[in-house]
Amino acid sequence: MKKMFTLLFSVLNLIVFSQQIESFETILNDKISIRAIELFDGKVWYSGTDSKFGFVDLKNPKNQKQIKLSEKKLQFRTLAQNKDAFYAINIESPAHFFRIDKKDLSVVNIYTDTLKTAFYDAFIFVNDEHAVTFSDPAKDLNLKLSFIMPKLNSVLDFNTLTKREGFNSIKLNEGEAAFAASNTNIAHYGTNIWIATGGKNSRIIKIDYTTLKSYIYKTPFIQGESSQGMYSIDFSDDKFGIAVGGDYTKQEANINNIATTNDSGETWQIQASGKNAGYMTCVKIKPGSKGKEIIAIGDKHISYSSDFGKTWKKIADEKGFYVCKWVDKNTVVLAGKDKISVMKLKF
Template identity: 65%
Template sequence: MKKIFSIVFLAAGIYAFSQQIESVETILSDKISIRALELYDHKVWYSGTDSKFGFIDLKDSKDQKQIKLSEEKLQFRTLGQDKTSFYAINIESPARFFKIDKKDLKSEIVFTDTAKTAFYDALHFVNGQLAYTFSDADKDNILKLATYKCGKWEMFKNNITLNPGEAAFAASNTNISSTKNYMWIATGGKASRILRLNFKNNEFEVFTTPFVQGESSQGMYSIDFYNDQFGVAVGGDYTKQDANINNIATTHDGGKTWQIQASGQNAGYSTCVKIKPGSKGKEMIAVGDRHISYSSDFGKTWKKISDEKGLFVAQWVNENSIVAAGNNRVVVLKLKF
């Protein structure tokens, strides 16, 4: 029996680490830094530096368009969408909420935050009628959250107090995730915690994590949830990108408790994690400034499948390919299983 089990586990191990990048196609080269992507109408849409916003058709990369949302050189690290429009918020103050019509790409500013501390780290649509975005806190250290309901933006009142030095990272627009019943926000810096909003009563719960934290550059950078119970978080320290201790964690109870995974056995700092559609949470990909990594066992073990550098954000296009972006490019990567 031991011999049979050994063969079975060996085969499983070979399968788990057989994934590799089959091809990398650059579909956009430009002087731009991109940290937010959306998929719509067989196109990848992006927002970035120098007020740039645009799309590339995934079927024909020659079909692409880019516009500037402002004559000012604004930096966009957020992007979201409902049925008719895209929304993007610049990171500096004043923070302007741009609405871009999907049909003609005409834009307008629909909300403005004039606070000097305004710095919006992520924008997430729960569905076509509901979205949330959060900013660095004001001097009172209260969680600063804006919500979009039925076409209107307004500030979300709450009494969640962040710790001194606790904030978030506008690294890939992915430190917010949601399911039907909950929304999660990942913080970092001096403290790296999970803030969970229950949609039934519109109240927050706050959970501590064992994630690396304590310095302004440390903590969770990205989260993704498969369902109400299972989720994954990645991050680390952007000043020490090879450091790989306590920088990946998973939860099986909706974010209440987190288990560190692959500590000391992963490729290091990551800015974005995405669960593969249809995998029920088992398969996922993570990108960092210096690597692309893959897990096929619910985030327990990871294999670096590419040394591609300068990528910050990714989305699954289908079960065999992802689109990723970062410094000066957007790429499509085909995976071989």
């Protein structure tokens, strides 16, 4: 009887989960770890381990291509794009900034950061002419911010570029850094950039890249250990945002690992503490939902919220995904260990 009850319970769980998943298809299998993806021209583009870069056609997965950005076996956890090209930076020093032309996939190394502490965590375009990336801090604990200037094919140090305009360097605390988890611990809306940190302190750094004003806000997120803090953030507008994370060494821990803001990051409210599936590495707000509908993934689950992140439902036990992105209002592409998959949802 007990076995029958357990089996029935498992079947009911699968039914509940499948009510929101219409289909789940893996469109790429390869020996690769993928933590950064972009969408362009009906394809999902990725960067990953062993210097691999490529695409898979979402409508015709057989149409795919992969190239090497370097003869060296570099690891990539960043990827960004403007109308002309993709840009990617490998983790660890020396950090090479690669530009990949969208027309012919030709690759150019436009800059190399030889600083021993170089470790670029995320990379994002704020408009078609400017991108922002940041690295782990050097020994002086100043956050290393850089502007990418695609038209000039150059990289300009944010602090050097703006010193004469009165920009104050942002100093992190000892043991505070960022996680190169899914290229999503940096977000932007309008002229605002938000950066999420973790470790000994888990804070939000907000920068207006036109006025160069910066603000640092404390959060109630789990923090204090090197593995704890915010891993991923997203904003639906200039006010509402969400942060997820936790402790990657304790995947099931689910206390103070989700928080939302309604005032542009100044204050944060913990959500669903003790009532979620645990550690999350990537969060994305559904386009057009104004923050109401959100998907998040961890190494061991896919979860969904339909009430601005207040409550969460685990919709799948899929493992090994690190990054996700909405394709449209019903479709999400996910990537991670050795695979890229497409999930269609029904509501």
